[in-house]
Amino acid sequence: MNDSELDAVYTRLCKTMTQLGADKSPLFLARFALLAIGQIGDPDVVGRLVDEAAEGLEE
Template sequence: MNDLDLDRVYTQLCKTLSAAGEAQAMNILARYALLSMLEIGDPERIGTLIERAARGDAPAAGAAA
């Protein structure tokens, strides 16, 4: 995924969350997280990504997480 792709899908996520409203945003994010975990399918990698998110790490430009 390049920077343009990342920007496009991040913008889509932000618009979707805004359109759903604050009351539904957390539910959408939770469902998205579960779907992403199923797609990734690697518990170790998922655990690492959760830790990185908790630390506030920024994704590397043009690199997979």
């Protein structure tokens, strides 16, 4: 995926969350994550991505 495609997909993700509203965004992200995990299909890759996504967010 090139930078332009990445930007387009990220924009679609953000617009979808805006359309769903703040109350449904966490559920949407959880469902999206489960679908993405299934498509990735590699537990090592998924584990690394989970760690990277959490990086810097811990209190």
